Amino acid sequence: MTSLSGLLHLPETLQLIGLGLIGALIGSFLNVVIHRLPIMIDRGSGEDGDAGEDDRYDLALPASACPSCGHRLRPWENVPLLSYLVLLGRCSACAAPIGWRYPVVEAASAAAGPLLTWHFGLTAQGLTATVFVWFAIAIAAIDLRHMLIPDLLSLPLLWLGLLASTQNIFVTSSVAIIGAVAGYLAFLMLSRVGARLTGHPVMGAGDAKLLGAIGAWIGWSHLPQVAVIASVLGSIVGLALVFSGNRHRSQPVPFGPFLLIGGVAALLWGGTLGAMFGLRG
Ligand SMILES: [Zn+2]
Structure with a gap:
């Protein structure tokens, strides 16, 4: 660099x-x-x-x-x-x-x-x-x-991640492209399964586009870390809100902020976290 x-x-x-x-x-x-x-x-x-x-x-x-x-x-x-x-x-x-x-x-x-x-x-x-x-x-x-992630923000973020990868700034282009596709599809599948299990929509299409954009920045190999960090944080905050009486159980929690925290963590400490989770950096 x-x-x-x-x-x-x-x-x-x-x-x-x-x-x-x-x-x-x-x-x-x-x-x-x-x-x-x-x-x-x-x-x-x-x-x-x-x-x-x-x-x-x-x-x-x-x-x-x-x-x-x-x-x-x-x-x-x-x-x-x-x-x-x-x-x-x-x-x-x-x-x-x-x-x-x-x-x-x-x-x-x-x-x-x-x-x-x-x-x-x-x-x-x-x-x-x-x-x-x-x-x-x-x-x-x-x-x-x-509870909204505008395409006007998530799509430019995706393009910028892909452009950055052409200069190998964080990851190579092939890792970024696979990351973008895998992030989007994985999230879409997770939300379908989640909706089937809980009987109500758990996450929106905006979240899937956002995880696709994050995947373009950090590459496919760090997506599992983002998913783990976001679900752990999201569950903790969601439960805390339910127990403190600030939210009903069926009321969805916005998931975008947790995905973004996971994305920033992966950008900053991707390699270190990868070793912790037993993934390749
Ligand atoms: Zn005034």
């Missing part, structure tokens, strides 16, 4: 700060995606044809506003993380609380680049893993709120 730091000739601290700032801006955009993409899907992605500029609703328009009072955010109220702190988590016009999701998504997106650079070095692996985590944050947040 060639280091990219030589190309930039910047001190390492500056590079990390730069990555963090870019991440915070990306996080701010991810908040827009998380809020608006499900609404856009719900509205049939605006294919009415005659929707005027006033009704336009996409990732760019209308400008960000307070969901409670409609107050248009001024530029200084739209600075990632800082605005939340300065406004003390409340709208400047109506004082309605701003969801904690906003600063959490921005902080996580800002932290992803520096943390992954610390793990991988300033390499193609570190930078592409950062992009993976940005996608993961948006997909997990939408799945948690809406």
Whole structure:
């Protein structure tokens, strides 16, 4: 793996700060995606044809506003993380609380680049893993709120994984392609069997596409690890929610976040985990 730091000739601290700032801006955009993409899907992605500029609703328009009072955010109220702190988590016009999701998504997106650079070095692996985590944050947040994994996120994640494999960044292309197909098909079969056993749908098609995308990044040989990590975590959280009275037994738990945690773990420690599970790294 060639280091990219030589190309930039910047001190390492500056590079990390730069990555963090870019991440915070990306996080701010991810908040827009998380809020608006499900609404856009719900509205049939605006294919009415005659929707005027006033009704336009996409990732760019209308400008960000307070969901409670409609107050248009001024530029200084739209600075990632800082605005939340300065406004003390409340709208400047109506004082309605701003969801904690906003600063959490921005902080996580800002932290992803520096943390992954610390793990991988300033390499193609570190930078592409950062992009993976940005996608993961948006997909997990939408799945948690809406039990929905938009194709508009899972399919580009699949393509990026396949493109990365052409440069052998994590795995070779043949391992990635088999991973994508195996991830999708394995999940589809599991969900069929699960639905047959429990009598109600356990996992959605969105989860299958997501596992296909993860398979393109980590390769087929690490898919069993992702499945084990995701099912163990999913069961623990699901049971905890049932016992704490926050969820009914038949109510499904969004599975995407657990698949993504498994995917990130496989990207970071694939070889080590493989040895633990007795699989080849
Ligand atoms: Zn307001």
